[in-house]
Amino acid sequence: MMKILTLPLITLLLTCLASPLNAEPFVFTAIPDQDETQLQQRFNKVAQYLEQTLNVEVKYVPVKSYTAAVSAFRNNQVQLAWFGGLSGVQARRLVPNSMAIAQGVEDEHFKTYFIAHNSSQLTKQDTLPEQMKDMTFTFGSKGSTSGRLMPEFYIREQFKKSPNDLFKSVGFSGDHSRTIALVQAGTYQVGALNFKVWDRALADGKIDLSKVSVIWETPEYPDYQWTIRGDVNAKWGEGFAQKVKQALLDIKDPELLKSFPREGFIPASNEDYAPILDTAKNIGLIE
Amino acid sequence: MSPPSPQATGIRKLSLSFTLIALACLFFADTSIITTNPWGEVGNIGQGLITPSFTSPSTLLTSLMNTLAFALIGVVFAALLGMVLAHFFEWRVVRISCAFIRSIHELFWALIFLQVFGLSTLTGLLAIIIPYTGIFAKVYAEILEESDQTALQRLPIATSRWSSHLYARLMPAWPQLVHYTQYRLECGIRSSSVLGFVGLPTLGFHLESFFKQGYYSEAAGVLYLFIAVIALMRFWAKKRYLLPLLVIAFIWLPFQVSVDTDLLYRFFSHDILPAPLRQEGPLTMGSWSQTLDWCILLFKDQILVGSWNTLLLTQIALVGSGITALLLYPLISPLFFTQRKRTVGHLFLITLRSIPELIFAFVILLITGPSMIPAIIALSLHNGAIIAHLIGRYTEVIKLRADSPTHGNRYAYEVTPRIYKPFLAFLFYRWEVILRESAILGILGIQTLGFFIDSAFEEFRFDRALFLILVTALLNILVDSFSRSIRSKLRLSTSPEAQ
Known part of the structure; x- marks a missing residue:
């Protein structure tokens, strides 16, 4: 029974597959x-x-x-x-x-912001703060320029270590907005993200500055x-x-x-x- | 009092040693809890859950239809193929191929096919059909093996292979085969939904987007719709509706796939070759020795640490799932609760097993901070709820004596001991599934094999991705064969007839 009926279905499938595409x-x-x-x-x-x-x-x-x-x-x-x-x-x-x-x-002049939960007691500085090591840290998506590539570059440049060796744990939030949410909740102490996403979230009132703030910004790229x-x-x-x-x-x-x-x-x-x-x-x- | 049988001692030893292994793993795993102020965000999620929103219902309905269509076609095709393969399951090559194809998670299959067929119907279907065929073949073969063999043994010698399969093996096992296939359809709907995480137009697509952006009310809307469809399955997933539903599914899904042979060729002849081999060509000695170095480096940097974390997580989550299952199964058992209360229990278990582990884990991550804990809890609750469902249903055929104890005593001394063997059987079935899923949770940042596979895909290093997938598959096959030998040694079976 099943087999008899699958035959027309397969024909249907093949017809659909072969149907000509529009321009x-x-x-x-x-x-x-x-x-x-x-x-x-x-x-x-x-x-x-x-x-x-x-x-x-x-x-x-x-x-x-x-x-x-x-x-x-x-x-x-x-x-x-x-x-x-x-x-x-x-x-x-x-x-x-x-x-x-x-x-x-x-x-032409893009930047990454490093942000930290205020309980980490990190404050805004001219370089990445030394106290960051052994804290928890999150990137954005693995393939992001501002959420992964550039922050990793500057972390390696300053500390001469891979993020994995430097931090207690390293996460990938997958998304700039989620990086904000995770650091604001204190799930990760430090994070890095696209500065435009931060600015917009700030303008939209989605950021509580008593919990999370920018601690360093990268040079432009x-x-x-x-x-x-x-x-x-x-x-x-x-x-x-x-x-x-x-x-x-x-x-x-x-x-x-x-x-x-x-x-x-x-x-x-x-x-x-x-x-x-x-x-x-x-x-x-x-x- | 008679001394316990050797088999009972074996079961006790087994349970004890797995628990001890899990405790040892907990010792090695990162289980630190760091909380600061997650409650704002958790509060938002909670508020989302009580104020679900169904903005753009047409998009939701479309993706619901897609989810169901992928699942139906995928599961039906896989069931047919699996049935054919089950009949050849005594052949080693079939057994190993099936173990191989089911050891790769459907998300990884999807990521592979995305490279070749793009975001298309074919990608979604193949990502379900391939691993499910492997699963069906194995379980069908086991059901056939454990079913009543009387008819088969009485057949005249000259009976043809197919007639004997059809009439003497298939027919006696039919009800169980159907039951299992229905259960698999539910899993198929879950898988189909989760495929949305990598971009297929199913419910998971929207669930993940909403969730990631913090639109928790909208996310809750998608989730509730999904739970409703699964909870109502016994009304719509009936045998007699199967064909009409299937036809609708075929008409619904767009099939304008133009299979691009160039892409296929490029993927197999170029993309997945180890980088040194691809760059230098296979003809120089140098490229082969560099390939060896490439393998060794990958092994040192990713495979060792990845396998270690994967196994730690799996062993802890295995025991975690077992404990969860034993605690939750009474919720749907007629031996403990009335029908009305059981409906609530069912709904609770459906909810637990329908929330994708990744989302579960993310919520727990907010509360506990980054460590292995979110993954452990997510896997234990999800798989525990599935096993609880299976053994809860199993208790429906247990007949108690009129003077059997009640409440706690009934749970501890009467029912749990009687379901303990099938419980272990289900749990060990689930072992390889937990391993497979632990790979997926690598996406949270725990360095399991899945974490490295995901990274390799992100970096367009398909050579690495494939190599790591093969290692994961090997690990799965090992666990599966180990679990098979434990089950046969202790004669653990999930079907009541074989007890």
Whole structure:
């Protein structure tokens, strides 16, 4: 009985598998670095804008992690992505001829904040405080530039030790907002995160400064950027990559810019991110 | 008083030694508790739980449908494949392959297929079908082995292999096979939901997002919906609804997967080769010796510490699950509570086993601070609730004498001793499952093998990821064969007929 009925089902399955695809849309994604739940809604507006400006069908697909964004880009399931510094470097290493085309105005001068629970009695200083050692510490996502790469680099530079050897325990909260929540609760004594996420949470009144505060900020480094695959011109016509770049640079609508959140976009190039690549090699995240 | 039988002594020794091992592990594990002021955040979670919110019900319903569709198709296919393999389970190669494919957690399967098929229906289905086939094959084979063999022994010699399987082996075991498959469907729904954590469009996707962002009311909404679907399973997961549901599931899921052979080829011929081999090519001596160095380094830096932590966590959580199960099973047993009270008990157990361990662990992490404790508690409660459910149901067939003791005495001297053997059998089944799940909790930052696997995926080092997955699989196979030998030595069985 079961077997007789599975046959039509398999046929159905195969028909579905073989059904022709529509003309493929131009697809982009963004790393889920904050307010993941609202990404879909926000980036759909960006998709609409690009669709009108570029005259091709544009789709946004949400992803769950930095890795998923890079994989989708590598597998040509998305052709354009809003990456972090590190994920962008990883993606461009995996996809030859892909290029960074635009970054946020703020991304030239990005920073990481080290934050501490006030019971740790750490205060704001010019360097990372010596008393940090043997405390508990949390990064953000393992693949984050501001939540992992840069803080790890500066920890190693100052203490000449790996975070594992320096701290009593090292966690990965997975997300900048969660880093704030965990340090504010005192679960971890110290944490490191994207300064923009902190500033926004502070403005939104989500931070209790009597419990958690910034104790050090890193020097500036380049971070987020738009990266496009090198083979888009072959599919959407000569000069398509340039058109996308221009469309991004032309975004002036504050409503759209809020999605990122950035004040505007400026041109970027692969070379701008050489410091990130060197840092990643330095701490052994990339061979 | 007669002296205890050798078997009873064996069981006592076994329980005692596993408890001692777990205590020793506790000594080595990091179990420090650091709390400062978690109550603000815990309060927010609590408030979320009592004020669930169902914003965008259409998204929720869509992801609920996806969850069920993945689970149904995945479990049905795996059951059919598992049944075929169960008939060949006396072949060593089948046994080992099944042990291998089920030793890799569905999340890791999903992460692998994500590289090849992207975020697609196929990825989700394969991530369920593959490990579940291994599980079905094993359990079906054991059910067939333990069922009534009378018919099989009376068959004429010339009976063909398939006829004898169908009529003399399958039929006597049918009710148990069906029962087990229904139970697996519940596990399938859980797995399908958890696949959302890596991006498939199931309930877990939203649960994790909401939870991570601190939208606890919305997270509670997703969780309650999920619990409701599982609690109501006995009304909708019926044999006669199976086919219509399956057809709906097939129509529902989008199947526009274009299998990209280039990606497949790249993954197998490039991505998963150890880095030195990939860079230098397999033809030079140098690349092979570098590959050896690569393995040794990985072993020293990650495999040793990863296996150590994985085993510590597993052994503690195994005993923790056992204790939890023994404490909780009376909640759903007719020997202790009336039907109405048991409904509450059932709901409680369903809730415990439906909350994904990762989320459980995160809440405990807030309270206890970072150590192995959150993972231990999360695994013990989750698995304990599952075993409690299984042995609680088991007590339904126990008939007590009219003058049997009541309350505490009935629990301690009458029922618990009688269910102790099947309890151990269930617990040892669960051993490899706990090991598999402990790997997943590595994502919390405890350096289990899963922690390193997750890191390798994050760093796009698929060579490392695969090597570590193979080590994890090996560890699983070892634990499984050890558990199998303990079960057969002490004749521990989960089916009432075999007692």
